[in-house]
Amino acid sequence: MKRKLKSKRRKDKHIKNPKNQEFTVFEHPFNRIDKDVLKKAFLSTGQESGKKLPAILQSLLGHFRSWYPPFIISTVATYSLQVGVGDEGVSSQRFIENMQQHHVEMLQAIALTLTNDEWGSEPAPPKVIQQVIDQVGELAEAFLYRRFVAMDEERDEQQLVVLALQERLRAHTQMVRNWGYFSAVVRISKEMYGALDQDLSSHFGFSATDLIEVSKALLTAFERRANKRWTVLRDIFRACTTEQLVRDFYAKYPDVEGDPEEFLAGIPKDVTTQMVKYRLLAHADIALVKLGIADADELAELTGRASEVVGRILEKLSLHPGDLDAEQIDSFFLANPIWVSPGMRIGGVFFFPTPQIIFSHIHPIMNTLAEAAGVKTKLEKRRATFLEAKVKEVVEKALPGISLTPNAKWEVDGKIFETDLLGQIDRVVFIVEAKSAALTSQGLRGAPDRVKRHVRDLVVAPAQQSFRLEQIILQAKAGDPSSLGIASSLGLVLDDIDTVIRVSVTLDDFSTICSAEKELKAAGWVPQDLRLAPTLGLADFEVVADILDEPAYFLHYLAERERVQKIIDIFGDELDYLGFYLQTGFNIFSLEEAGVALAITEMSQAIDHYYCSIDAGVEVRKPSPKIHSQLARIIQELRQRNARSWTSMSLDMLSMGSAEEQDLLFSELEILRENVRKNYIDPKHLCSLVVSPPAHRAACVIFYVYPETLSNQRQDIVSQLAGDALAEQNRTRCIIVGRKIEEWHRPYQFIGIAMPQKASP
Numbered sequence: 001m002k003r004k005l006k007s008k009r010r011k012d013k014h015i016k017n018p019k020n021q022e023f024t025v026f027e028h029p030f031n032r033i034d035k036d037v038l039k040k041a042f043l044s045t046g047q048e049s050g051k052k053l054p055a056i057l058q059s060l061l062g063h064f065r066s067w068y069p070p071f072i073i074s075t076v077a078t079y080s081l082q083v084g085v086g087d088e089g090v091s092s093q094r095f096i097e098n099m100q101q102h103h104v105e106m107l108q109a110i111a112l113t114l115t116n117d118e119w120g121s122e123p124a125p126p127k128v129i130q131q132v133i134d135q136v137g138e139l140a141e142a143f144l145y146r147r148f149v150a151m152d153e154e155r156d157e158q159q160l161v162v163l164a165l166q167e168r169l170r171a172h173t174q175m176v177r178n179w180g181y182f183s184a185v186v187r188i189s190k191e192m193y194g195a196l197d198q199d200l201s202s203h204f205g206f207s208a209t210d211l212i213e214v215s216k217a218l219l220t221a222f223e224r225r226a227n228k229r230w231t232v233l234r235d236i237f238r239a240c241t242t243e244q245l246v247r248d249f250y251a252k253y254p255d256v257e258g259d260p261e262e263f264l265a266g267i268p269k270d271v272t273t274q275m276v277k278y279r280l281l282a283h284a285d286i287a288l289v290k291l292g293i294a295d296a297d298e299l300a301e302l303t304g305r306a307s308e309v310v311g312r313i314l315e316k317l318s319l320h321p322g323d324l325d326a327e328q329i330d331s332f333f334l335a336n337p338i339w340v341s342p343g344m345r346i347g348g349v350f351f352f353p354t355p356q357i358i359f360s361h362i363h364p365i366m367n368t369l370a371e372a373a374g375v376k377t378k379l380e381k382r383r384a385t386f387l388e389a390k391v392k393e394v395v396e397k398a399l400p401g402i403s404l405t406p407n408a409k410w411e412v413d414g415k416i417f418e419t420d421l422l423g424q425i426d427r428v429v430f431i432v433e434a435k436s437a438a439l440t441s442q443g444l445r446g447a448p449d450r451v452k453r454h455v456r457d458l459v460v461a462p463a464q465q466s467f468r469l470e471q472i473i474l475q476a477k478a479g480d481p482s483s484l485g486i487a488s489s490l491g492l493v494l495d496d497i498d499t500v501i502r503v504s505v506t507l508d509d510f511s512t513i514c515s516a517e518k519e520l521k522a523a524g525w526v527p528q529d530l531r532l533a534p535t536l537g538l539a540d541f542e543v544v545a546d547i548l549d550e551p552a553y554f555l556h557y558l559a560e561r562e563r564v565q566k567i568i569d570i571f572g573d574e575l576d577y578l579g580f581y582l583q584t585g586f587n588i589f590s591l592e593e594a595g596v597a598l599a600i601t602e603m604s605q606a607i608d609h610y611y612c613s614i615d616a617g618v619e620v621r622k623p624s625p626k627i628h629s630q631l632a633r634i635i636q637e638l639r640q641r642n643a644r645s646w647t648s649m650s651l652d653m654l655s656m657g658s659a660e661e662q663d664l665l666f667s668e669l670e671i672l673r674e675n676v677r678k679n680y681i682d683p684k685h686l687c688s689l690v691v692s693p694p695a696h697r698a699a700c701v702i703f704y705v706y707p708e709t710l711s712n713q714r715q716d717i718v719s720q721l722a723g724d725a726l727a728e729q730n731r732t733r734c735i736i737v738g739r740k741i742e743e744w745h746r747p748y749q750f751i752g753i754a755m756p757q758k759a760s761p
Contacts, residue, residue: 042145049145056139057329060110063132067124069111070346073353074288075129076136077104081354082226096133103136104354105339109332112344115322123286143333161522162448168512168519168571178360179509180539181611185359186216188539192386192507193366196375203373205312208366210305214313215358217302218294222355225291233284242273249280255287294343294350314350317358317365318343335441340365363508367438383436383507388420390538391434391505398545398554399425401642410469410486419469422490426647427498428555431469432505433462433533439508451513455525458506459514463526463533466502473500498648501559502533509537511573515565534561540574547578547607552635552650553625559651560586569597579603582625587658589694627654628662630669633747634737645753652699652735656691665691669703669739676705677741688721698732699753700725705739714738714750722754732756 063072080099111119124132180188190212197207206214236252239245243264250260267276294314300307319341324332332338342357343350358365370379392406408422421432437457440450476483477494487494504514513520514535520526536544548554561577564570564586572580580586580600591598606623613620627635631653638646656662668689679685691701702721706714722734738750 043149045145046149049142050149053139053142053146056135056142060132060135061114063124063128064111064114065118065120067120067122067128069119070289070344070351070353071123072129072132073104073107073111074292075285076107076133077353078226078288078291080104098137099133101354101357101360103140105336105357106139106332107132107136108344108353109324109336109338110329112319112321112324113326113329116346119321126282161519165513165516165519165523166448166451168516179537182359182615184539184542185362186212189362192382195382196370196379199373199375199378200369204316204369206309210309211313213303214299214305214310215355217299218352219355221298221302222291222352233281237277242267242276245273245276245280253284292351292353294352314343315345317341318345318350320345340368363438383438387434387436387505387507387538391432391541392421394542394545395421395423395430395432399430399551401425402430408490410490412486417465417468419465424492427496427645428647429473429492429497429500431466431500431502433466434505435462436507439510452525454510455513455520458510459532459535460526460530462504463530466533467531470500470502473497499559499651501555502562503558504533504535505541506535506537510535511537511540515570515577517565518569531562531566534558534565536574543575543607544578547623548625550635551639552647552654555647556651556654557581567592570600571598572600572603575604575607576600579605579607582623584658585625585627585654587655587661626659628659628666630666630747631662637747638751643751649735649751649753653701655697656693656701665689672705673741673744676707680707680710690725692729699735700729700731701735701737703737703739705741708740708742726754726756
């Protein structure tokens with residue numbers, strides 16, 4: 001029997017990780033350019049940009065003096081920020097590409113440096129609108145490139161890394177706006193800031209909830225007017241002839257004055273119907289300013305608030321023409337006053353060309369109000385209690401059945417430590433630190449001392465706390481007496497722990513810095529021996545839990561997320577990481593070996609499309625991990641049966657390889673099934689597949705295939721297979737998945753874990 005088992009073992013088929021081909025990696029075009037040449041080119045670009053900035057600003061101010069600024073802003077906002085919604089969800093295509101919210105915010109701020117008397121009064125023609133679009137794009141680029149001149153200063157390596165971190169945060173502050181999807185932002189804001197309702201109401205005459213509801217209604221009313229406009233234009237532009245087009249436009253488009261016959265008579269013969277459509281669209285655009293006019297009575301009706309309350313909110317959120325100083329325009333890129341005052345008070349009218357700004361910057365808006373009302377300390381306490389409660393809620397939903405202890409206290413050398421949330425599910429200990437400190441405006445502008453402080457408070461301190469507890473658990477498992485006592489006081493059963501997963505959650509979005517572990521250590525801001533925990537904003541943490549709604553995927557993502565940010569230099573936010581995981585499962589060993597730096601921006605597109613479509617009222621398919629259906633069934637069955645060690649087995653199998661590698665595995669398994677069916681009588685028949693992941697993985701996985709006839713022998717065979725695999729591969733454990741050929745429809749017949757035998761004392 002022993003000889004036969006060895007023969008079986010010799011004929012096992014081993015599958016090793018081939019090159020990952022789930023996505024395409026492009027070499028950055030600058031990689032092959034000499035660094036000194038590159039530096040010189042960047043420096044030259046920065047110097048030229050510095051020279052161009054004043055001229056671009058003066059040109060934009062000139063446009064606003066010649067033409068009506070609200071019309072210019074409305075037109076740019078309409079064609080650059082609005083997208084279509086269809087049966088397949090929200091489109092990613094805009095009429096004007098490369099124009100983003102921060103460009104419109106800058107135009108609005110520049111316009112407010114002029115008084116009403118200095119403004120032009122007529123709608124700008126299309127040619128001028130295009131010039132403004134080009135120039136505001138050049139303005140943003142010139143500001144970014146101008147900072148290249150800092151490279152000309154003599155700096156050591158550490159100073160250069162600090163500079164790179166500053167620039168990473170500044171670029172994020174300048175360009176990135178949304179810290180969550182709309183419905184989540186509104187919900188989180190109401191739940192958190194509602195605790196200040198009475199205080200703000202007493203001071204301002206409106207509550208936090210009033211402001212949020214009115215702002216939501218402001219956006220809803222804006223979108224309804226915009227949708228109605230496009231619906232009417234779409235109907236008009238269905239006309240096949242020029243005559244019908246013009247007559248329909250004059251008949252159907254609101255507030256159009258003039259005689260259609262006169263318009264038709266003035267059209268040259270060589271002008272096509274398409275050209276007339278463009279001219280009529282430009283004519284229709286004259287009314288775009290009306291989209292942004294806030295009607296207090298309409299908002300009062302939509303929200304159930306008094307018109308006076310709505311008026312106070314609109315006033316508080318608005319600036320008047322001339323309120324901003326043209327000498328300070330340079331500071332608007334990183335501290336735009338529009339962020340906390342996104343409205344314009346023009347005479348007796350409130351104008352909000354981009355009402356979504358309110359929710360992009362709801363945290364600084366509420367911080368400003370709380371400070372003015374004298375309740376900043378109360379807000380800070382509310383942020384802390386709210387975050388801890390929400391994190392607990394998310395974890396309980398993501399990991400049903402987890403045993404959680406909030407504010408778990410433990411003592412080391414007479415010092416008391418507290419873990420915000422400590423949990424255990426099966427063989428995984430889950431440590432969460434929730435840090436509610438707010439990002440300051442100085443930090444967002446990249447002030448090095450303030451950024452360093454934020455890194456310390458939001459990244460380093462919570463990571464040190466969770467790392468300290470993780471080490472205590474590992475030392476206790478190794479038999480350390482003092483650590484054993486601490487683990488026991490926390491109710492941890494050490495024999496039931498295989499994995500410790502750590503995560504930090506914040507309220508503000510700090511993701512662009514948090515994931516830059518190598519740079520943070522090179523800058524000297526993070527101790528070299530500290531393993532940083534993944535740091536996620538609350539809204540992103542909710543998205544991760546929602547998208548990865550199978551508990552094993554959620555655990556695997558967070559477990560691997562820590563490792564990946566340490567091994568590879570990656571530029572992207574948390575949802576880009578999530579999109580990257582959906583494609584690869586973080587099974588990217590070939591990239592890890594290559595030591596490449598990755599830019600994964602825009603890998604969140606499928607996630608963005610899903611949530612934006614849901615917010616728009618269109619149901620689309622939720623993105624899911626790229627996992628072979630048979631592996632997904634095994635993972636699901638393990639959890640539903642609540643099999644002992646289901647977490648460890650799931651995590652190990654999810655680390656076997658990418659989707660392509662999984663396809664290869666299960667294709668080979670089908671071949672093996674047929675081979676066993678034909679040859680099981682032969683004592684030396686091939687009966688198993690051994691999956692050998694990269695060396696850093698803790699476990700190998702064996703798929704054992706057998707017929708009913710050999711059921712009585714399976715235990716002996718599996719023991720031999722597992723023992724040989726553990727001996728050969730030096731693994732911590734071996735997962736064995738048994739499949740019976742007569743019941744192939746089942747995900748598995750049996751499954752278990754084999755461990756190396758402990759050496760005799």
